[in-house]
Amino acid sequence: MRGLIRKLKTLPIPTLREAVDFGRDTLLSIPRTPGNYLTAAILLLGGLVTILRFTIGIGGVTNLDDANPWGIWIAFDLLCGVALAAGGYTTSAACYLFGLKRYHGAVRPAILTAFLGYAFVVIALHFDVGQPWRLVYPIFLSQGTTSVLFEVGLCVFIYLCVLFTEWTPAAFEWLDGRFAWFDGFINWRKIRNFVVRLTIPLTILGVILSTMHQSSLGALFLTSPGKLHPLWYSSFLPVFFFVSSMFAGLSMVIFEGGLAHAGLHDKMDQAHLDSSHEVAFGFAKAASFIMAGYFCMRIFDLAMSNNWAYLATGYGILYLVELFGFVIFPCFLFAMGSREKKLWLVRFGAVMAILGIVLNRFIVCLIAFNWQLPSDERYFPSIMEVIVSVFIVTCIVTAYRLICHFLPILHEHPDYKDAH
Amino acid sequence: MEPTTFSSLQDFMLHSKTITYVLMGGGLVGLACFWYFLCGRDKDIKRF
Numbered sequence: 001m002r003g004l005i006r007k008l009k010t011l012p013i014p015t016l017r018e019a020v021d022f023g024r025d026t027l028l029s030i031p032r033t034p035g036n037y038l039t040a041a042i043l044l045l046g047g048l049v050t051i052l053r054f055t056i057g058i059g060g061v062t063n064l065d066d067a068n069p070w071g072i073w074i075a076f077d078l079l080c081g082v083a084l085a086a087g088g089y090t091t092s093a094a095c096y097l098f099g100l101k102r103y104h105g106a107v108r109p110a111i112l113t114a115f116l117g118y119a120f121v122v123i124a125l126h127f128d129v130g131q132p133w134r135l136v137y138p139i140f141l142s143q144g145t146t147s148v149l150f151e152v153g154l155c156v157f158i159y160l161c162v163l164f165t166e167w168t169p170a171a172f173e174w175l176d177g178r179f180a181w182f183d184g185f186i187n188w189r190k191i192r193n194f195v196v197r198l199t200i201p202l203t204i205l206g207v208i209l210s211t212m213h214q215s216s217l218g219a220l221f222l223t224s225p226g227k228l229h230p231l232w233y234s235s236f237l238p239v240f241f242f243v244s245s246m247f248a249g250l251s252m253v254i255f256e257g258g259l260a261h262a263g264l265h266d267k268m269d270q271a272h273l274d275s276s277h278e279v280a281f282g283f284a285k286a287a288s289f290i291m292a293g294y295f296c297m298r299i300f301d302l303a304m305s306n307n308w309a310y311l312a313t314g315y316g317i318l319y320l321v322e323l324f325g326f327v328i329f330p331c332f333l334f335a336m337g338s339r340e341k342k343l344w345l346v347r348f349g350a351v352m353a354i355l356g357i358v359l360n361r362f363i364v365c366l367i368a369f370n371w372q373l374p375s376d377e378r379y380f381p382s383i384m385e386v387i388v389s390v391f392i393v394t395c396i397v398t399a400y401r402l403i404c405h406f407l408p409i410l411h412e413h414p415d416y417k418d419a420h
Numbered sequence: 421m422e423p424t425t426f427s428s429l430q431d432f433m434l435h436s437k438t439i440t441y442v443l444m445g446g447g448l449v450g451l452a453c454f455w456y457f458l459c460g461r462d463k464d465i466k467r468f
Binding site: 335 | 424432435436437439440443444447450451454455457458459460461
């Protein structure tokens, strides 16, 4: 301990001037592209709305009221965020549990996307709850063990810790030998190797937790059979939410792989580039089959509840558009793309599948919810709610780009090649 | 489309379950065919 203190005393401590100069130089080194200007504008606008939200309160920035207690912050930021972050457990399960090692290159980007997705779901929840400082109460102070929402909260909390742990090897590889401060008293390689040894148990835990909370998010709506339209209300809602999260996660990995190729091509090594097409075609095949099964289950449910008559109504048309336009159509695109090895078809299918998931969650949470209320009492989001949601997505993309810029996510660290 | 009226729960269950079981049979066959379509161009089909 004395040696450590002596070492810390000898370390050069940067002055305030040096720290300011470092910050200014870092900001000035960001390329001035239209995309970066747009990102800066959204972050600035989102920051202003965030200040408004936490000063004038939730009622001042949203159109929520007693009849509509939740809006797009729950539908988009939470339900879509959790579903689209499912790529983490699907990819790591495929690679580590099913032994499909050819998808190894997709694991780290998928884990990072899932980790950022869940982290920002929790951040977005702070905007949505009336007393955000009480968000930790259900975990540490007052456990409502009979509540489905408690199960969702607990699973998300534990899964976020699991995803963080699964992501840390990349951070440890980056830290190893980078800072002289840690030399001699922290062995990053040893810690990294220890965490890597935990991969299989963490993956199993991740799959269990995801199965539980993805389905529980659907189970939340089982408490309101009179409020949700009969075409979407089903006792199988938990199953639908879980199964749809599987192809949502796979589609998200394909979509994110396409974006990474466009924006972070220089950060990818040859092994990653070589495996990326195989990942896209393999995941498209899996997503296509799962979507076909999901479509069948939705039709079986329609038949079981004998809700055919509702198909001739306005909600029925929405149901058919969702099912044929955003489930069967992307399923067909995935099938043709993976069969004919056409990458653009697979990527187009991924976009359609993601839009389908967003549409489904919006319908269940907002559009078909409170469907019997007169239209003037229905909810429509305010512009500030939309700004916050766009702000959250921009934060995720910015954080992803920043982490991929520094950490070995899209490439192998030169000192750790084949060390997996 | 006029909704079908049922005089008893048994009538309803008989009606809806009959349709569902027929659809399930079709779905199972359809999914098997779809799997063959998906894997039709795969080079290394493992046969056990």
